[in-house]
Amino acid sequence: VLFLPFGTGESMATSESQKYTCRTFGSGVVQPFQGSGFYVHSNCPFTLTRFTHNRVECDVSIRRGNSGLVVQVEIIINKVRTVLQNGSILVEDKSVSLPYDHTYQHIFQYGIYTKLRSSLLPLSVTWHSVAGGIDTLWVRALIDTRKADIHTL
Template identity: 85%
Template sequence: MTPQQRMLSVCFLLVSVTCRTYGSGVVQPFKGLGYYVRSNCPFTLTRFTHNRVEYDITIRRGDSGLLVQVEITMNKVRTVLQNGSILVEKKSVSLPYDHTYQHIFQYGIYTRLRSSLLPLSVTWHSVPGGIDSLWVELEQELSTDMTGLCGKCNVTGQQLIRGSALTDDTCQTRDPVSVPNPVCEHFFSYTLGCLQSSRLHYFQLCHKNIYGNENSEHIGCAFFREIALCKKQ
């Protein structure tokens, strides 16, 4: 193994198996701490090539903060999640749905799309008005050509945001606002053992997530639900 190959192997080992986006714009990349994106612009969540097959997942949030459109393209097959519907190649499908390249089915309170070409799945939780959490799970090492908000080795959250935004003149990306919120303070008083040294970081993310969405039960609940899963990760 060459020095470059060894370096790439270390990079792969450091990458988490799951990227998550939830609430009004929190992104937990494959590697490193989560960060926040306050935008109604379209973004590449993750994009890569494996065995000459292209995978591309894009997301867009509405003014409510919820995801209102998700596009998943695997081997040129395009699946769109929008308005509570699932469209495969522009045709609405019902569940369970089986295709040569992918399977879509209910997964408890979630819906899951699983690729038959690669150990990859996309899982989401639908609520009135959109999707409040979405996960991309990978079960094997991937090419270093990966781009998108989910990240790659040695790239910061701000670099990922700048490099993942898709052109759209009708949208806007704003600076996040962190205003203390008593709900966040109460919740994080119970998370000392779970988050350990990263507690303050996610405490601040909680404020950014809930700002402007104080009356939305889905935005806050999605954040707390994901943080509560930390003991299982």
């Protein structure tokens, strides 16, 4: 795994809504909730962020393919596992169609994006699917991440 900084966190986080957003895009750029962005060149799975709020845990892991696109995303919120892979969305190993409403999460089209909104955590995950994978994915925490138990990569 190769980590290369590409700028300062200040240049990427200019508005309040961006301040609490962790994102990955392109062929390996990662912008954490806080600090400088960096480049990850790897097709191994890794934890993008781990988030705990009011004793509810969230884990977002990704794996890139050889092309650099994200080919698998695993989102675990309160032990409910959602997997994005090959253009499909699986919740607890069952394929779901959109819009999907569950006690703990809602998954729906959001313009050209798809969005998962948690009803247990102040958190959403948004992604853009293209042929061959996902080219943009971001996790937005609706709390001040400097005061929460949030870890990025």
